[in-house]
Amino acid sequence: MSLRIGIDIGSTTVKVVVLDEQNKLLFRSYERHYSKARERACETLRSIQDMLKGQMVRMVITGSAGLGVAKAAGVDFVQEVYATAAAVRAYYPDTDAVIELGGEDAKIIFFGGALEERMNGSCAGGTGAFIDQMATLMNVTVNELDELSLKHEKIYPIASRCGVFAKSDIQPILNQGGRKEDVAASIFQAVVDQTVAGLTQGRELKGKIVFLGGPLHFLMGLRQRFVETLKLDEAHAIFPEDGDCFAGIGAALCSSDYPEQSFDDLLKRLEESVDATNTVDTMPPLFTDQADYDAFVTRHNANHPPEADIHTYAGDAFLGIDAGSTTTKVALIAPDGGLLYTYYHSNLGNPVAVVLEQLKEIYKLCGDRITIRGSAVTGYGEDLIKNAFGCDLGLVETVAHYNAARHFNPDVDFIIDIGGQDMKCFKIRNGAVDSIMLNEACSSGCGSFIETFAKALGYSIADFAKLGLLAKHPVNLGSRCTVFMNSSVKQAQKDGASVEDISAGLSISIVKNAVYKVIRAASADDLGKHIVVQGGTFHNDAVLRAFEQELGRNVTRPTIAGIMGAFGAALAARDLRLNASGLLSEEALQSFTHSAKPVTCGLCTNHCALTVNQFDGGRKFISGNRCSRPLGKEKVELPDLMNYKYKKLRSMEGKGEGTGVRGRMGIPFGLNMYENLPFWFTFFTKLNFEVVLSPESSRKLYIKGQHTIPSDTVCYPAKLLHGHVEALVEEGVDAIWYPCMSYNNDEGIG
Template sequence: MVGHDVRVHRLLALRQVLRQARHLRRLRRCHQLARRCVPGLRRADHRRHARPREAGVSGQEEGGARPHPGVGGRRQGTARGAPRAGVPVGRAEELVICGSQGEGMDMLHAGVDIGSKTVKLVVLDDDLTLLYESYERHLSNVRETLGYTLERALVHFPSEPMTVGVTGSAGMQLADLLDLPFTQEVVAARTAIERRIPQADVAIEIGGEDSKILFLTGGEELRMNSTCAGGTGGFIDTIAGMLDMNAEKLNVCAHGCRTVHAIASRCAVFAQMDVRPLLNEGVPKEDIAGSVFDAVAAQCIAGLACGRPIGGTVALLGGPLHFLSALRDRFKLRLGLDDEHLVVPPDGHLFVAEGAAFDAWDGEGMTLASLIERLDAAQWDQDATLERLDALFASEEEYDAFVQRHAALAAPRADLSSAEGRVFLGVDSGSEAIKYVLADEQGRVLRTYYERSAGSVVEAAQAMLVDLWKHLPLRHDGTPAVEVAHACVTGYGEELLKRAFALDSGEVETVAHVRAARELVPDADFILDIGGQDIKCVWLRDGAVDDIVLNEACSSGCGALLSGMAWSMNVRFDRFLDAAVRARRPVDLGTRCTVFMTSRVRHAQKEGAELGDIAAGLAYSVVRNAVYKVIRARDVASLGRRVVVQGGTFMNDAVLRAFENLYGAEVARPALAAHMGAYGAALIARDRAEEGARSGLLSRKKVERLESSKRTEICGRCGNACRLTITTFDDGDAVRTFTVGNRCERGLGEDAPDNGLPDLFAYRLKRLFAYRPLPSNEAPRGDMGLPRALGMYDLYPFWHTLFTRLGFRVVPSHLPDAALRGRALETIPSESLCYPAKLMHAHLVDLAERGVPAAFLPYVEAEKPGGRSCPVLAGYPFVLDANVDFVHERGMKLVMPRVKALLDGDGPAAGLASTLLEALEPLAPGLALAEVERAAREAARELGRFRLDVADAGRDALAYMAEHDVPGVVLAGRPYHVDPATNHAVPALLRSYGFAVLTEDALPSPNVETGSGGSRSRWEYPERILRAARFVAERDDLEFVMLYSFGCGLDAVTVDQARAVLKRRGRSLTALKIDEMVDLAATRIRVRSMVAAREDRLRKGGSR
């Protein structure tokens, strides 16, 4: 309820406006008389500043970005044409655009759009002229923001009657409370488009946390994003905050983009995992900003269009597309639009609100004053739907005891000012901050440093090293009292900082964190490190690393969740954390993805939950996500008896207490929790320093004058065509370069070395497609295209042999490049599909563009009777047939026989030949069943020969390993993971660490049970993986790495089953989750962690 003083203020303001307008009533009556006397004269003709709405503006307005404070930023209520927020301009009589009209006054029409982030208000007259607009962020305070918005509008419309319509994702409850008509936002957008820009064929509207696409011709469809806020204004805000800028600066930055990098836009959290390595590798912010906008455009096209082509005249609507010119440019480029077919209305950010006004056009009239009274009188049932949790601390005394207990676990310290001799530097370049620890010969901490990197890793490191040199003590004669003997760096920015500042060595961060924990808690058997965007879980057995698990891609259990939420709520982070500790009734926000929890937070705010209750609820969510989503622990007792927690996130007392409450016992948090990576690196530096050696670290003078420059280029030294970012560092004495984006050594200007280690991925790929097609003059039945994707990576020998024997010339698809994948993007029906399935679209488009008359897409339900194929793999031909219209336009026929079983024993399954004959007869008149049967038998024999060759190569690889005493890795996955487009050069990375690489189907005697037991699967490919896991579990010379795809439900289950098989034998599994994004930095961390765990296990003398 609004207080008495606010009511008095409103009445005084209203009386003042009415006094100002009283002398204008005579002018208004004259104006009305003129309208009756002069037919066709409109009120707008007498207004200098209010203009009729245009039907639409083709192309983009001059000047690029419109001025704004950010996506969804505050834009004050203005009468149209006013240069100053909320204040009409010119002479006093120009107030007629919103002045009092007296009796016979015309009805106005208001529309209110209450979205996930903003409240929009528009006022129109009968001539569809936009008289007033307001655009306000509500920060989840919907009711208060709406009241404030209406009060400002009341100054301009003190007594005019108007109809009012409401729309927006947060508007339904308010419409019910105020007894106003409500229109769903997609419908409201359609109404406004029909009135304003009827020439539009397609409209794309992006809001704060939702996006919409409207197909208006050729069969009307209205689509909206689901529960994920990827590809929306909120997504842009999140990434902008990560880069330490607002959306307006991000927009300016994006105009300088030269190279677009792959960034996932399906979720802001996944995108951060893609952006962070780019920052740490020195990619220019301009390129990252442009890549973010490109990702949003790609998400909307693929995720909303769902395979339906976007063509004709396209309108771009909504706040982000209105304010961000670089985003509009990316849509224009992605859709291939010219100015004639692009419509950007000058008020496109208000279209949904205008649609609500149109839909309520003939409704009940009311004044703004009466609407404000309704809002004040409405009774909100707050807190009715919120579930609550126990308070983190029962009393202030309990909290004080908690703080004292954890402060006791401190590393030994010494005074730097009195130190002498050799010292050792450890640097941790993490996902959100850069830290260092300086230690002496006894491992005592001399100095620590912690600063957020704010997206500028090199600049942050420069400031850090200047701080180091500034604080190193001098003797009385001015000579240095200490000497840095060795400097070791860990974290995401390891390679960059080594190159830029000549640090002596690097170490994978898991090893650094374990080294520090062992130093302070020797009896630890489980270490949980939660950083800004990653989680590291390490189990120890007898002091040796027993298993390591890292979060795969989602950072919903990390510190970025808390800092991002505080930022989105416009609250300082320290205040956010302090409120969490003192909360009495934490809100249960669940354990789901960050984006879903954002919705829960927004709902809690609307229900009146206090800041502390939300912050404490998020602390619970972070630890629950870490334990149940990342570690996948069935119960917390399985973590260990002596648990050590560390990382910057655990410096938050609320998160630490939430973990203790969940664990049910006290845990150890070192006082250096936020610096454990740097402390471990300092201890490693001490261990590595040779007697009398001196660090090669740049001097203070060189650090201060270090300059860097970047350039990008496409590497043409192999078929990967990698986008390289080359950073040059010049310290005045030497010039060094650092290259990222390369998948092999050729990108560094070096020849790719061949260490001779077996690579079954390369062998299998080469052997799979070694078949030569018939010459055209020897293929009487013409060409048959085979797309090299999905099941073809397993059955290509069968199908190539079959069609060759039947007299077809087999035409395999080319491996798609980025341009081809882009052309196929709009045919993909769902963003959640696995990446290998998405690639199939590009392969099919390639065949059609090359004029191949037919493509073979079999629906294989099972390879053998009783088996099961992946539903996506088996049924995808029908998806392609329904969505890739380009294929049908080119006249390419799709041959899609339904094969219940392909093989039975070593020969073709019964009924296969007749099924194929039925499918091929239209293309091959006169084809006989006997001919197909002979070809099928030969095809089955050739498939058998191929698989025997792969198995022989596996035996040779194992023999090589034994002869040369080298370890191997079974890189398990689906057959299509041998495709270089899906495995992202992971086999080459493993070989670079000294491993022979085997595939799961290259292991000898795969059907012989090893005695280790374990899970079984009726799904054909998962069962191969489980057999491989059982084989590896019995061998000390093999490690198990599994590639699996985002969006694959079977893989998500299989990876857990395989991990359980290995764990029973004391072995571990390294999982690499892959899609179209290439994050080699995160992949290297996982591979190096596996290598470190193996070395630690062998060093302790155990084979397990």
């Protein structure tokens, strides 16, 4: 038998192996290809020419990026699941499941009977690229991340569905003094959770499990998290010596089914395919020329508040503050909505200090000419700022944004606000907010999406955005996960696309993600006819133009798109029509003091983590409480009705008035069974069953049933019930009662 060559071309690496007649490994290589897969494969084959020159060989290509290379070169191809399965059956025939993590894909293959595969789809969270992103965030190499993780003492819960959301979890931990060792291990735990929860889909991971792919081959900390989470011993957790190129070994094994060919001819065909021109999928330009862009800018610049000058204006004014989670925005307006003063800046984790400084500045500019008649605050820090400075009104963000949008377009029926990591969409009906949509597990339609690529290509976000405005051939990058898009960008660069074309293509991708992933619109009419756009991302003219082109209609972008929350709050303060504002005076600000300390409330078993904010004059504001008792507002001891209900339902267990001779009936203690338990307990005990309830809901109980969840899109309470059912199975009940109840009987009460 001739020598056999297997080439595994993945999303980020190329693996080449050579097997002899006895399946002995004669050569192996594992190299990153940096979007130049064909070149990398050819370089590796040229390096072993001395071994194979003039010989007849069998060669097969596999891998997620291998099909295109195989077709271009006329080389045989085998699907990677079959290649992996072939290698596993040859070397570990009693395997029950395979977990394989690659650069951008993750898969689980179940053996036993028919081969079953689970693979990640539109999200690359929990893959090698996700780990790369997190290492970059922590300013360490992947190997250093691995070494850190092996010294961990605790695990933090970190989102693994999206690299951007994970960043939001990690940053506060590091800012609050969390150990890098603990964060590193938590990142690996997030990968494990994503793999187990996202890919098992109703199948249990048990028996002998083989772990494959680069991340699981090189990262000892990741291995440790998998072994501990799945509770595997050495006999059931198999890490092959060549696990990083196992699919390549499988491809070589599969080549036995294909004809022999000349090695020299195969190498020549691969080399010729490198020079084959790849056509870049392009789209029409955002603007045809400079005049087209100038007309666009003129149209949108018309949406601005009336002109006002705080240095010359005299009269009444109204203050609006938007205390966001990361930024603070301030707007001081005249009665006609004219902007007298604006502020937009990071709050650096201390919004009170920022607002104090801004109020002092505003009072200094107002002098005796301007009187602040009303003030309102919205946003994440609404209650804190309202209590600290005596603002007259606190209002929810949606109302503040609607106030501002309505000021610029009285007929507004849809508002979309795109920030750095979040996206909010409001439908307006009959002058009120009718429905709200938010991005959940993916942030690829947000500002940080384009910021990531700007930094990677060495530009500031503002300069990068401008590059795409007049690009002639924007690259069609589709609407995909940030991690996947990274490969698309690299491929586009390889195929000759300019930075300008990529910038324009990314702006279009943000819009596609927003419209089709978050809003899930079938057409522009699903959004509305009078659309107002807000948020810092829409200051990017390329994104705004792409949004209009995708919808096929013009939209309204106020020139103050970034401070619309503060502007809307100021309008609400104006509409209060107060004679005098309760806002702290300029004199009171001079003696203003603020301190905050964390305390744990001991007034009940909730043990809420409170923050006690103390201000000058003995003023106090307590946040974090889930009831009014820490505020000292409880005059009488009220009964804990939730606790009463829980204990009452929990007591409905056992034989009741029956004998229990017909067996033990398990009932999951959650969802509709929780509410309907009095009926079912009476029903089954009257029939002489003994009722057994599942334990109280907990994180531990959720993990118990995690492997049985068939869909990642169901709600958390529904996922949690899988743990309740598993607990009843372990309890050894005779049957579990959980009927499908699409509706309850209407008893005509009320």
